[in-house]
Amino acid sequence: MSPHKPIKTSTMVGGVSLAVACLFAWVMVVGLMSDMNGGDLAGTAMARAFTAFWAFGLYALLTALALLAAFGGDMPDSGRIALAIAVPVSGAAVAAAFNLLRQPELPPGLWPLVIPAGMPPLLVLYCLWGLTPLRGIVPPNFALISVCAGTGLLCVALAPMQAVRTQRDDAVAAIDADWEAKFLATPDDAPIEQWRMFLHCGAYKVEDAARLMITSLEGPQGNLQVWLDSALRFGMHPVQKRVAIFGARRLPNRIADAVEWFKYNNDDWGRVEARYYWKSLLPEFDIEVTPAICASGMGWIDRMLASIQRGAQAGQVIDPTFGGEQSSVLVVLTWLARGGCDADARVTKAEGMLHSSGTLGSATVLATLAALHRK
Numbered sequence: 001m002s003p004h005k006p007i008k009t010s011t012m013v014g015g016v017s018l019a020v021a022c023l024f025a026w027v028m029v030v031g032l033m034s035d036m037n038g039g040d041l042a043g044t045a046m047a048r049a050f051t052a053f054w055a056f057g058l059y060a061l062l063t064a065l066a067l068l069a070a071f072g073g074d075m076p077d078s079g080r081i082a083l084a085i086a087v088p089v090s091g092a093a094v095a096a097a098f099n100l101l102r103q104p105e106l107p108p109g110l111w112p113l114v115i116p117a118g119m120p121p122l123l124v125l126y127c128l129w130g131l132t133p134l135r136g137i138v139p140p141n142f143a144l145i146s147v148c149a150g151t152g153l154l155c156v157a158l159a160p161m162q163a164v165r166t167q168r169d170d171a172v173a174a175i176d177a178d179w180e181a182k183f184l185a186t187p188d189d190a191p192i193e194q195w196r197m198f199l200h201c202g203a204y205k206v207e208d209a210a211r212l213m214i215t216s217l218e219g220p221q222g223n224l225q226v227w228l229d230s231a232l233r234f235g236m237h238p239v240q241k242r243v244a245i246f247g248a249r250r251l252p253n254r255i256a257d258a259v260e261w262f263k264y265n266n267d268d269w270g271r272v273e274a275r276y277y278w279k280s281l282l283p284e285f286d287i288e289v290t291p292a293i294c295a296s297g298m299g300w301i302d303r304m305l306a307s308i309q310r311g312a313q314a315g316q317v318i319d320p321t322f323g324g325e326q327s328s329v330l331v332v333l334t335w336l337a338r339g340g341c342d343a344d345a346r347v348t349k350a351e352g353m354l355h356s357s358g359t360l361g362s363a364t365v366l367a368t369l370a371a372l373h374r375k
Contacts, residue, residue, distance in 0.1 A: 015131035073130035262296035289339025
């Protein structure tokens, strides 16, 4: 390839224009990545989204510039291959730096900023080299080695930064696990002062659970829904689940709450998770199975079995555990039957639905249902 291949003026002007646009977007990205703290949760989310928008725009412009330089400029084939590799690699590296910079207060601090600060300018300069008279001043090998070495060194520099963050996260996870184990090992009848020691331990899940535990010890609070929400706050984490059970057991009106719960259809629940998880916690809430519970609970079972049957007729597969999105019918039915409710008719109906559907893996469930029949 001739070292002085002629380049169209329009191509050169277009390349310089794209380079200027890239450098403007680059300034915005570096500035925004240096501080993505929006003050509150909503502001921080908006700041991060705005930063991601500009980063995407930067790499869209950079991709266009690289394509123009590769096909309209004057560079060796090795340079085109280098651009094809370097642009996506640098984009991935900037994305990794973005994730690290979301928490600049943690190690390695603001050091990841060197990735977005260094990589895009190197690629822009190499593209300009292939589109402008710079190619007649800077030797091709020097230009190629410079962009490859610079991009490679910055990628390598990212590795120890990731390692530092991972090491820090592992250390925090170990500390959190230790506090969680101590919290779970503390007996329910421990004095309130013993629970206060968890309020400033640094493990936020334990701190949250300790506040709820102290609130309950100071006097029964809320209703079953309040304590269920506390269990779901961190995805049914053992610490929150333990507090939810403790708080619910201290409610004098928990039987009345459960009776009301059974009157709801699934669509009446505000939180999707609550539709399923509360039923699995009922046996642990120490709720006496009274005639009112039996009547309300069996009414709910009837509605759920009818809903599952309609779904099966429409072609939906019956969950062999009657769990998950099929509303944990087996859990509730087992609890009510073992609590003394007359569940024979519902057990028979559930057995018939499983037999007729031929659902694989239902043998264990059928055995559980068979044991619920009154002798």
